[in-house]
Amino acid sequence: MTSSPDGPVVIVGGGHNGLVCATYLAMAGRKVQILEARQSVGGGASTTGFASGYQVSGLAHILHSLNPKVCKDLKLESAGLKRGEAINTIALDRRGRHLTLGINEVVGAGLAERDIRAYSTFKREFRGYAKALEPLMMNKPPRLKNMDRKDKFTLARLGWGLRFGLGTDSMREFLRVGGINIYDVLNEVFENPLLKGAIAVDAVLGQHMGPRTPGTVLTYLHRLWGETQGSQSLPPGGMGQVAGALAEAATQAGVTIRTGAKVQRILLTGGRASGVLLESGEQIDAAVVISNADAKTTFLTLVGTPELDAMFAHRIHTTRTRGNVAKLHLALRALPIVAGLSAQQLGHRLLIAPDLRYVEHAFNHAKYGEYSEQPVLEITVPSIADPSLAPPGHHVMSVSISFAPYDLKGGWDQQHSIFADRVIALIDQYAPGLASQVVAHELLTPVDIEAQYHIAGGHWHHGELTIDQSFMMRPIHGVAQYDTPIAGLYLCGAAAHPGGGITGVPGHNAARRILAMGDA
Amino acid sequence: MASQQQLAGHDFHEVLKASPFHARVEEQSLVKNWMSWNGYQTARVYDTLASEYFAIRSSCSVMDLTPMEKYRISGPDALTFLNRLVVRDISALKPHRVTYVAWCNDEGKVLDDGTIFHLEPGTYRLCSQHHQLDWLLISSLGMNVLIEEETHEVAALAVQGPTACSVLTAAGFDTLSQLKPFGITHTLLNGFEVMISRTGYTGDLGYELWVAPANALALWDAVFGVKQRGLYDVRCIGLGALEMVRIEAGFIMPGDDFNTAETTVRAGHDRSPFEIGLGWLVDFDKPHFTGKQALLKEHGQPIKRRLLKLAVEGNKAPADSFLYDGKRGRRIGTIKSHTWSPILKATLAMADIEYRNGVVPAQIWAEIYYQKELEWRATWARCTISKAPFWAHPRRSATPPQRC
Structure with a gap:
């Protein structure tokens, strides 16, 4: 039983991948409706007012990997997308000897010539590895059993890229480092502790991983793959502006967007997805249902375990989706002062991760259900580039905090404000006086993120991006090609390959797959 | 929300667990031929296989069923x-x-x-x-x-055979005559509660009695009291006799007749319900169940193999025999379990047979190796497929059961 290609399509969740998927399908002539539970679309790409007059990117706060093909196909520029100025990463040092990490070069006081050269070589080499994975990223991950022609082609391109794109020496090195941890690799290559700490952050950000965790080279490559797609920036108006452009492109393509429409169930008829039931009681029929929600929410909550095979439900249930990053928003009455940084430099991506052991120790706590005593921080002050985010003269600061486990021992209720104060005190050590500049603050723990953004476990990436949950095993093997055991039901979000980040790639790949299957 | 009972303090020095009936079982076992059934010390044979077999088929048998999960x-x-x-x-x-x-x-x-x-x-x-x-x-x-x-919290006895109803009635269970096959009734015996179901694994009239472990010996004594009073013969039976009658009755044994999926390592060595003759259980019209999609897919294709009931010509035991589509023909399967049926005077077997293109083989021959005074010989025996159980007595389903 297949549906007619002109039957209505419903997308559960208007996150950025839902918007991308919807637009591609609408451009191919399908009738698509997006149902979003929140009052605005964008999901993790949102702008939120957390205190009167102060606005900030709600979840994701740096645009660093929005896919160029998606931008071009969807004409996002003409839909109003503004990326903002390219920014660098600045690793903060308590004594003011900060390092500025660009795409290819690193500068800063006290850097040995050897490290400066090593950085360029390292970035070029590793970006090459990340690029070699490109065929895997932009296609449905190939099945290893029962491959179709497209799967074989993807694998062939991947193999070709690794062997001939990289060359013998690079490929040998790639195979050596691919499965090991970033801690060992960075210690082989660099001397400067601050430099190593800063790079390690990119390998563990958003994951339940420390630099010594096996597989952190792979997560670093995933992050670097984003870098091959363009530079990082703080979009004016916050990430909600990006979502706005995506929504505009969707609307222009003919997609209907409904907000405040929370889907309660995905309805099945004869084992096939046939529509959705909203919390309001309204029922919407559809020929195809596409879920932008995470896999646990999609299958265990919206479809329900009685409609699934037992082991399938169990495997979805046991995927690792416990978030580990908290988000702190600060309203500040003045621009903070960091010794050795100009006001302009404060507008870049600032990291507090003084060395590898610091990052590893921060993670140690998370292993035992504790938050980091000395967390790793990723800080942005978006109001420097876009003063409209705060009242005149005031500023907003957005901080991603690692690690803050979802299942904190004793629960978050008791420790919520203690943790916020601790993080503010930590930033205050680098920006003296900051604590007294705070007008208002908002802390989102993974539990809050789960509740506000409807992501099981509050995990940024809808699940760990470890090798056992990546590629042809994302979210689990057997459903890694966007279609699911339920006919007419598809995944299009970060739970699907290639995972999280504001990339639009899962949405892009899902749309191609659905059209190729002739279902929508 | 699922809950798992705490495992009671287990004594790891205890090799095999004693059932609540063990005091009587031990007493009745003449040959001390023990085996493990789900970790319980269980009698394979109490006395002789023949006397136990005929207790099931001709009088009344009692078996300790407690180890069943x-x-x-x-x-x-x-x-x-x-x-x-x-x-x-x-x-x-x-x-x-x-x-x-x-x-x-x-x-x-x-x-x-x-x-x-x-x-x-x-x-x-x-x-x-x-x-x-x-x-x-x-x-x-x-x-x-x-x-x-609740394996360890419920003690159970199987009372099976033509006189099972009469024996239990004489033992004080007076509500049995109206109990239909697959029915359950509750009654009191000497002040304790007994649940009785008309179920069994013998293909004959029979009941299963379920009590709290504390009342196990009292239940046993009530049933065997009938024998002591000289009313009916009642005999304990072990798993050896049960194996004979279950093959006669056409009941399959997971783990013996087919590999259960959980224990299967090699691809293709597990079996679907259609392949083991349980296709009649599969209901595609009911709500979703685990395996439905896989079974629907399989259902649309020719069947690859079947577990069949075979009557094997002659009296030579076809132990582990290969099966062929003709004398010295192509090998198409193996015998999984077999027995000599004293009451039918026939060799009966369960066999896993390959269906080429979904078609049942026209002929099935067993190559049987057997010994004569320590000298091995080989012979061929023609096998006949039996669709119905070899043994199905009308009294199994008659309500009320005929008095005998």
């Missing part, structure tokens, strides 16, 4: 849980009724078979051949159901 399933989603677990539609199973079921993994391969007892509205007992707690807990995800393993 038992799970109590309750809670608001109990029915949803069970109906999604098994391939059969059990939504119409009324309270105080029992039904035979099988269940599969996602790939539609059989994990085990067993029976579901609808004990009281919304509360069920699942009996299985093998330990299933893990699978039950996995299957309970997202459902409001309580799963309690």
Whole structure:
């Protein structure tokens, strides 16, 4: 039983991948409706007012990997997308000897010539590895059993890229480092502790991983793959502006967007997805249902375990989706002062991760259900580039905090404000006086993120991006090609390959797959 | 919400567990021929195989059934849980009724078979051949159901044979004559509660009696009291005699007649319900159940193999025999279990047979190796497929059962 290609399509969740998927399908002539539970679309790409007059990117706060093909196909520029100025990463040092990490070069006081050269070589080499994975990223991950022609082609391109794109020496090195941890690799290559700490952050950000965790080279490559797609920036108006452009492109393509429409169930008829039931009681029929929600929410909550095979439900249930990053928003009455940084430099991506052991120790706590005593921080002050985010003269600061486990021992209720104060005190050590500049603050723990953004476990990436949950095993093997055991039901979000980040790639790949299957 | 009972303090010096009937079982066992059944010390034979076999077929047999795996399933989603677990539609199973079921993994391969007892509205007992707690807990995800393993908390006796009803009536159970096959009744005996189901594994008239372990010996003594009073013969039987009658009755034994999916390592060595003759249980019209999609897919294709009931010509035991599509023909299968049936005077077997292009082989021949005074010989025996059970006596289903 297949549906007619002109039957209505419903997308559960208007996150950025839902918007991308919807637009591609609408451009191919399908009738698509997006149902979003929140009052605005964008999901993790949102702008939120957390205190009167102060606005900030709600979840994701740096645009660093929005896919160029998606931008071009969807004409996002003409839909109003503004990326903002390219920014660098600045690793903060308590004594003011900060390092500025660009795409290819690193500068800063006290850097040995050897490290400066090593950085360029390292970035070029590793970006090459990340690029070699490109065929895997932009296609449905190939099945290893029962491959179709497209799967074989993807694998062939991947193999070709690794062997001939990289060359013998690079490929040998790639195979050596691919499965090991970033801690060992960075210690082989660099001397400067601050430099190593800063790079390690990119390998563990958003994951339940420390630099010594096996597989952190792979997560670093995933992050670097984003870098091959363009530079990082703080979009004016916050990430909600990006979502706005995506929504505009969707609307222009003919997609209907409904907000405040929370889907309660995905309805099945004869084992096939046939529509959705909203919390309001309204029922919407559809020929195809596409879920932008995470896999646990999609299958265990919206479809329900009685409609699934037992082991399938169990495997979805046991995927690792416990978030580990908290988000702190600060309203500040003045621009903070960091010794050795100009006001302009404060507008870049600032990291507090003084060395590898610091990052590893921060993670140690998370292993035992504790938050980091000395967390790793990723800080942005978006109001420097876009003063409209705060009242005149005031500023907003957005901080991603690692690690803050979802299942904190004793629960978050008791420790919520203690943790916020601790993080503010930590930033205050680098920006003296900051604590007294705070007008208002908002802390989102993974539990809050789960509740506000409807992501099981509050995990940024809808699940760990470890090798056992990546590629042809994302979210689990057997459903890694966007279609699911339920006919007419598809995944299009970060739970699907290639995972999280504001990339639009899962949405892009899902749309191609659905059209190729002739279902929508 | 699923709950798992705490395992009671287990004595790891205890090699085999003693059942609540053990004092009597030990006393009755003349040959001390023990084996393990789910970790319990169980008699293979008490006296002689022949006398035990004929107790089942001609008088009244008693077997300690306690080691059978038992799970109590309750809670608001109990029915949803069970109906999604098994391939059969059990939504119409009324309270105080029992039904035979099988269940599969996602790939539609059989994990085990067993029976579901609808004990009281919304509360069920699942009996299985093998330990299933893990699978039950996995299957309970997202459902409001309580799963309690009660293998050790319920003692059970199987009382089977033509005079089973008469014996139990003489023992003081006076409500049995109206109990229909697969029915459940509750009664009091000398002040303690006994649940009786008209169920069994012999293909004959028979009952299974369920009590709290504390009352096990009193139940045993009440049944054997009938023999002591000189009214009817009652004999203990071991698993050896049970194996003979279950093959006669055409009942399959998971783990012996086919590899259960959970224990299968090699691809293709597990079996679907269609392949082991349980296709009649599979209901595609009921709500989703585990393995449904895989079974639907398989159902549309020619069947690859079947577990068949074979009558083997002659009296030579076809132990582990290869089967061929003709004398010295192409090999098409193997014997899984077999017995000499004293009452039918025939060699009976369960056999796994390959169906080429979904077609049953026109002929089946067994190559049998046998000994004569330590000298090995080989012979060929023609096999005949039996669709019906070899042994099916009308008194098995007659209500009230005929008095004898």
